[in-house]
Amino acid sequence: MQTLTEKKFLEEFYNTKGHSWRKDKTSGRYLVYVYDESYKNHRKLLSKPTKQALDKAVIKHYHANESTFEDLYLDYYSLRFGTESNSTRDRWDCTWNTYFANNPFIQKPISQYSLGDIEDFVYPIVNKKMTRKQTQKILNILKEVFHRSVSKDYRVNNPMTEFSIPDSYFVREYDKDVEESVLNSFEFKLLQKELFREIEDFPKYSTAFAILLDAYTGARAGEVVAWKWSDISFKKGIISIRRAESRHSKRNEQGEKIKGYDYIIGDVKTKNSRRNLPLSKNALKVLHLLKDWQKELNIHTDWLFVNTDGQRITASILEQKYRRLWKRLDLDSGNGGIHCLRKTFCTELALKGMSIYELQKLMGHSDIATTQKYYIKIGIDNENSLQYLEAL
Structure with missing residues (x-):
C-alpha cells in the first residue's frame, strides 16, 4: 500500500x-x-x-x-569548477565550509526537503547577523542544488521558488551616496601630491605607487595588487587585468574560523572584469618611477607592488595605507576607503562625457545598472544630455 x-x-x-x-x-x-x-x-x-x-x-x-543534498552539491561543484582554482570557487568553498559542511541539513535525501526545512536552516544563520547581500552566497548554493534535483527528476518541484527571507531578519544596509564617497577635485589633487612626495622620499613599501595607479586606472584594489610587469604593454600603453586577489578567513582542519586571513590570487570575479585598461601619462609616469624604485633596491620580481623584501603587498595593506593618509590629510570627501578612488575615477569620466557603455566596459561592471548610478547621482540621465551640458 x-x-x-x-x-x-x-x-x-x-x-x-x-x-x-x-x-x-x-x-x-x-x-x-x-x-x-x-x-x-x-x-x-x-x-x-x-x-x-x-x-x-x-x-x-x-x-x-536518490541523492542527498551533499551529493548533488558535490556533483554540481565538480561540473562547474572541475579542478580549476579561481576566486569564485574559493568563495563557494568558504560558504560551503562555513554554513553547510558540518550541518545535518545536507544529509537528507533530496526529495524529503520541504520549504519549512529550508527556513529552519537559513533563518537562524541570517537572523540579525547578515545583510541581504551576504545571504546571497548561501542562497546561490541552495538554488543550484534544488534546481539540479529537479533536472535529475529527484524532485518534481523546486522549494526555492517559494522561499523568501523577511526584511526584518537582515542587518540593515546603509547605502552611501556616490557624492559622499567621491573625492572632490581639490582633495584628489592634494592626495596625489602627498603620494608623489612619499615616492620622492624613497619609501620602504610600494603602497604609494599602487594607490596612485589605482587612482589613474579605476581598477579594483584586488586587481591592482595582482598586477605583474608582464601585464603591461608600454608600446601599446595598456595594462591587462587577468587576475585578482580575494581574502578568506583562515580555518582549521575542522573548518572552523581561526585568527588571520589567506590572500589568494585567482581568476577575476566575472568575464567582464577581464579587460585592458589604457594608461594615461600620469599612470605611465608612476610605472616608470616604480621600475626605478625596484631597480634601485635590486628587487627582481614580476609583481608590481612589493615591499623591499620582494614580498607582494595585499589589498588590505593598501586599504590601511589609504585610510591613514585620508586621516592625516584631514580630508572631507572620499571617506569610504580605497574603493573611493575607483568611484572618483568613474564619476570623473562620466562628467567628462564618456558614454555609459564605454564606461561599463572600462570599469568591468557586469551590470550596466552599476554604471548608471554614477550618471544618476550627478544628475545626468544619459550620454546625450551629458554632452549637452558640456556644451553649455
Missing part, C-alpha cells in the same frame, strides 16, 4: 512534462520514462504489466538512486 508521500510524489511525477505514463496498445503494458544517467539521453523506459506495478517500479527507481 502506498503512503501519502508516495501518492503525492507519483501524482506530481506523472503530471510533469516528459513523464506521462501510457498503455501500449499492442502489448498492453504500462510504460513511462524515468531519469537515468547511464542511459542514452538520460532516459530509461520502465515497462510493467499493470499500472500498480509501474507505480512501484517508479518509486523503487527513485528511492534506489
Whole structure:
C-alpha cells in the first residue's frame, strides 16, 4: 500500500512534462520514462504489466538512486569548477565550509526537503547577523542544488521558488551616496601630491605607487595588487587585468574560523572584469618611477607592488595605507576607503562625457545598472544630455 508521500510524489511525477505514463496498445503494458544517467539521453523506459506495478517500479527507481543534498552539491561543484582554482570557487568553498559542511541539513535525501526545512536552516544563520547581500552566497548554493534535483527528476518541484527571507531578519544596509564617497577635485589633487612626495622620499613599501595607479586606472584594489610587469604593454600603453586577489578567513582542519586571513590570487570575479585598461601619462609616469624604485633596491620580481623584501603587498595593506593618509590629510570627501578612488575615477569620466557603455566596459561592471548610478547621482540621465551640458 502506498503512503501519502508516495501518492503525492507519483501524482506530481506523472503530471510533469516528459513523464506521462501510457498503455501500449499492442502489448498492453504500462510504460513511462524515468531519469537515468547511464542511459542514452538520460532516459530509461520502465515497462510493467499493470499500472500498480509501474507505480512501484517508479518509486523503487527513485528511492534506489536518490541523492542527498551533499551529493548533488558535490556533483554540481565538480561540473562547474572541475579542478580549476579561481576566486569564485574559493568563495563557494568558504560558504560551503562555513554554513553547510558540518550541518545535518545536507544529509537528507533530496526529495524529503520541504520549504519549512529550508527556513529552519537559513533563518537562524541570517537572523540579525547578515545583510541581504551576504545571504546571497548561501542562497546561490541552495538554488543550484534544488534546481539540479529537479533536472535529475529527484524532485518534481523546486522549494526555492517559494522561499523568501523577511526584511526584518537582515542587518540593515546603509547605502552611501556616490557624492559622499567621491573625492572632490581639490582633495584628489592634494592626495596625489602627498603620494608623489612619499615616492620622492624613497619609501620602504610600494603602497604609494599602487594607490596612485589605482587612482589613474579605476581598477579594483584586488586587481591592482595582482598586477605583474608582464601585464603591461608600454608600446601599446595598456595594462591587462587577468587576475585578482580575494581574502578568506583562515580555518582549521575542522573548518572552523581561526585568527588571520589567506590572500589568494585567482581568476577575476566575472568575464567582464577581464579587460585592458589604457594608461594615461600620469599612470605611465608612476610605472616608470616604480621600475626605478625596484631597480634601485635590486628587487627582481614580476609583481608590481612589493615591499623591499620582494614580498607582494595585499589589498588590505593598501586599504590601511589609504585610510591613514585620508586621516592625516584631514580630508572631507572620499571617506569610504580605497574603493573611493575607483568611484572618483568613474564619476570623473562620466562628467567628462564618456558614454555609459564605454564606461561599463572600462570599469568591468557586469551590470550596466552599476554604471548608471554614477550618471544618476550627478544628475545626468544619459550620454546625450551629458554632452549637452558640456556644451553649455
